[in-house]
Amino acid sequence: MSVTTAGLVPVPTAPLLDDVRLAVLPASARRELKRLPGGAAVLEIHSGEELEIRLSVALGDAVGFWHPDCRWSRTIVADWAGRADVSLVKGAAAGCLYDSSGRTMLAFAAADPVPECSMRFGVSEENKAFVVHLRAPAGTYRLFLAPRSASVAVAMRLLRVELGRGLAPVPAAAREPVYSTWYGFSQNVEAAAVEEEARLAAELGCGVVIVDDGWQEKGNGRGYPGVGDWQPDVTKFPDLRGHVARVRALGLKYLLWVAPLLLGAEADCFDALAQYAPASGGPPGARVLDPRHPEVRRHVVDTCARLVHDYGLDGLKIDFLDDAMVYAGKPTHGDVADVGEAMRLLLTEVRAALGAEALVELRQPYVGPGMAGFGNMLRADDCPADAVANRVRTIDVGLLAVRGAVHSDMLMWDPAAPPASAARQLIGALHAVPQISARLAALGGEQREMLRFWLAQWRRLRPLLLDGEAEPGRPDELYPVVRAERGDACVVTVTAERVAVLDTARHHKITLVNGTASPRLVLDVAGPGGVFATVVHDAAGRIIERARRRLEPGLSVLSVPPSGLATLEGTP
Structure with a gap:
């Protein structure tokens, strides 16, 4: 591969939209640009071979390039540095180039976010242009484009309209403030303490409780060598179904954390499933199950359905799905070659098994448009006590969220801090559904009143924050x-x-x-x-x-x- 895009085989470019130019390989590919009623356009390309789409814009006054998995790198990097491998469970083939006034110069999003796709982008030093090169499988590829717009948010709104057509609204409970056990308890959860926290959370204005890692057998030590069986730790939850019923009687929805693609060597099911989990590139102590095998998909679907049915849950917090990308581009003996397509099959079955009203939390980076039919609570990636990261990540998710309610990462703060310091965590998450993860029973009076006030204000402002134009x-x-x-x-x-x-x-x-x-x-x-x-x-x-x-x-x-x-x- 050439170090820079200028070293690639040259291909003639043609005007596409505004100042954007287009080249397509192979030369035999057929392409057509159609204007859409809502103001966006769609580029449709048909190819019997692997496809390469090259977009380029003269540098002009460009200052930044945003894409769904950009993290803290959102300036205009060199084209030898800009890389993103995307799929259904990792980011999306989408991006937006903008100038110093915030006006957009290029905004695009793939209509089909499922297949594995590589994106190369950045400043071409030789050609004095910003380039985006997309590689996609053979077939029909559709790319939505927004015309030059006043801001990134305006352009992405146009694209979201096209990506979200036909999707039903999320359940009302997905838009309720959440109490999560993670930062408050870590893995040291147990039934009585959770029930007391749930009572306090309901009084303060939360509508959902998520019991995170630690409820399951061998769920200790911050590693994952025991995951895979997904049975409750009876020393912590001797009657999990009864415990869930008591929390739900408070008017709260109840979700459990699960990471169904992880397999630890201490799990009882390890010997039966280890052949489908050759990679250990996931969290410490666990292997990653390869979803391209039907046996893995059946295990995941059965696990999720069993948990919801057996314990009377309202849904699940499904973690570590992006680790499936460790198999991207690798050969398989399974029945599906593409990781994105395998995950689409898996999640379609999970959603059917859980039902349309079940709450499903997904987190960055698997919160792109393709996940809209599978999850309805789209959470920012972990950023404990980091109000800046929570603000940036929730807004990033919201720029391309076509259906689900955007959620903050769980909020934690120093229990001895003054209210103004603790409140900054809620302010950082204000434009998303807040997830509270402080130990409520341990809060002092001022911090508790602070929390009550900000949750009440968030509820008052919810129509603007979640449904307004941001x-x-x-x-x-x-x-x-x-x-x-x-x-x-x-x-x-x-x-x-x-x-x-x-x-x-x-x-x-x-x-x-x-x-x-x-x-x-x-x-x-x-x-x-x-x-x-x-x-x-x-x-x-x-x-x-x-x-x-x-x-x-x-x-x-x-x-x-x-x-x-x-x-x-x-x-x-």
Whole structure:
């Protein structure tokens, strides 16, 4: 393989959309670009051989390239460095190039996210262009494209519309705040303590409980040598079905954690399944089952169905599915060659066995558009106590989430910290469904009131946060000001020393969230201004100011405590 894209066999390019140019290999491939009613376009390519699609844009004012698995690398890297291997359970063949104003220069997403596909991208030093090269299997390949748009969020909304056609809404419970045991208990869970935490969680406003790793036999030591049997540890949960029923009687949904593709040497089923798990590239102590074997798919489906049926669960938190990619591109004796296709078959059977209303949590990087029919709770990857990462990851997931409710990683904080410090964790997750993972029984009075206040505010704002139009700005700036709007209401979350722009001509119900350490917010009133009934809360929810305030067009300063919140309500 050539070190840079300029060293590849040259192929003539042709205009595609806006300033994007296209080349396709093999030359015999047939292609057609169609404009769609919603504003997007679709490129359809038919080839009897492996396909290579080359997209290129003159560098111009390009500053960043976002894609679903970009993590912290979201600038314009060199084309010898930009690589992504994607499949149903790892990212997606999608991306967006943008300039310094945030306007997009190229935005695309594969219509079929299942097959294994490689993506090479970056700055071509020789050609002074940004390039994206996609390699896909033979057959028909469809690529949705958004025209030049005002922001990454606007472009991705156009693509989400096309990717999400025909999908049913998620169950209401997928949009409820969650209590998770993971960071609070680690693997040291047991029935009585979970039931007490569940009671407190229900009082504070949670609607779902997830009991994470540790409920199962041999679930100790933070490794995975005992996984595979998925039977309860009777010393912790002597009557798991009765325990689940008691938690559900509180009005809560109940999910168990499971990692059904992992197989540990201490599991009773190890000898029967080891032949289908040659790779040990997963978590410590476990092998990874290869889903390309029907025996593995049957084991996973039977395991998931048995857990839900036997213990009266409302669903499952299914972990480590991305580890199946350890088999990508490798030969197999199974009945399916492609890992993505094997996972599609497996997850289709799991969803059918659990039923349409079952809650299924999936996490980055297997939260792309292709997973929309299988999971309805799409969680940010693990980032304990990292409010910045939670903000960035939840927004990243949301940019391409076509159906599921986006969830934060579980929230934890120092139980001795002041409320403002703890509240920053909730503010970082505000634009997603929060998952609380502090030991509620151990919280002091101020932290508990802080949590009660922010969960109540999140519920009040849920229609904007989950259903409104979100504008987070440039991905490479890590989303320091995020606005969500719906009708005449908006919520603006500020987590850096930036100016918050308010359009008072459109929005008369405004919520401002101060996620900074500063005691003030700087506002830029872009509309006509006006008189607003203003209520300011501190981090714990105490009202520290109630007044009628006139906002004039232009810059102004509003005093809001660190991790505090202000509501402004004007007259339409």
